[in-house]
Amino acid sequence: MIVNSKNEGWEIFSHSSHGLLAGKIAHELTDTYKNENWVATLAAIIEHDDRQLDFEEKNYLTEMGTPRDFLLEKRNTHEIIKRSKRLLSQANEKSCWIAMLIAHHLQFIYKEMRGENKTVSKFLKELEQTEKNYLQDLQITQQEVETIYQVMVFADRCSLILCQDEVPEKNREIEINTSIAGKTYWLSRKKSGNIQVRPWVFAKRKFHVTAEYKLLTQSSFSSNNEFQDKFENSPVKIKTWQFYE
Template sequence: MIVNAIAEGWEVIYQQAHGVLAAQLACSLKPALRSRHWVETIIAIANHDNRQKTWHGKDGLTKAGAPADFTLLPVTIEQAKDLMQEVRFQSQWVTLLTSMHMSYLYESQRGKSKDIAAFMDEQVALQKRCRKSVGVNKQEAEQAYTIMQWCDRLSLILCRNELPEDERTLEITAGPDGNTYFIKHLKDKAIQVAPWPFEQNKLDVQVEYRTLQQLQYSNDSELAQALHKAEVKRKTWTLAR
């Protein structure tokens, strides 16, 4: 989950919903910024945070009993393994991009356990097989993955309320064209992205969220029930050139 502290309590966005927002951003990119196998690229972006871990006990809570943002949870590759098992049935291209994302997320954790190291080795070999299968070299694969990384980062900026105040500029990350992109929240509430990467001069994107007024929970079951009962709301952003 993505958990933001707000005046009413907690704003909760499921990571799968964040993936849908990332896919919305990708769908609107200029054709020149798109990769081969574009539909499959969108699928990989939308699904990149699926197969989240099932809670058992207090997995979804901090030590204080608050809903736990994903950044506060211990590193585990359980979700990564489940996701990689699932995408194998979609396509080699989806598998390739998803595997590259797993490498991006977990390669720095390689030395923490033999299990993680083995998983990382598996991804290196898998990516090589997938590149050969779909007929792309490593450079083209990396350029395609940059699209996923860019959309993922921009979606997280929006979902985590990271936009600076007073029209200050925030770096997103480098795009597939090698340019570094920046974002700014304007006084008229529109959001400016520069250089402009989208096909249209203006677009609206949204994500579903839930608000929890209770600040602490005794266990995962209580939190899950509260989330289930919470009204589904939608947060919308207007991106303008």
């Protein structure tokens, strides 16, 4: 979960909602950056963070009983591998292209754990071999995958900035990342409230994207079950961002 503390309460985006927002952002890119297998690539971007929220597997409350943002979660090796395999298996049922990009993404996000945890290191080696098998089946090169993946990391990071409410005020900029075509991208909010990305990589001069979230006004919860009930039964809210060159 992505959790933001607001005056009204807890603003919560699921990772699936964040993934869908990333897909919407990627879809607005100029055709220059869309590969021949674009629909499957878009599906991988949308699904890359699925299978995160599971109240039976994890406690989503802090010791104070407040919703726990994903950045505050302690990484559990068993949970990481279990979720990753579940995500990869689901992707493979749909398309080996999607599974290839998911395998590449999993290696990217967990690579810093390679030297820290033998179990994760072994799993990463398995992912490397899995990706090589996909490359052979699809007859594409590692460099081609890396080029395609840069679109995913751009859209993913851009979506996270929006969902985490990290867009700075007063025309200040926040770095998205260095990704598409090897360029470094920056995001800012103008006085009008519009979102601007520099350099501009989108097909249209202006467009808007939306994401669903929940707003919980209760300050804390006595148990994970209570929180689950409140979260699942709260009305859906929609946040909109206007992008303008």
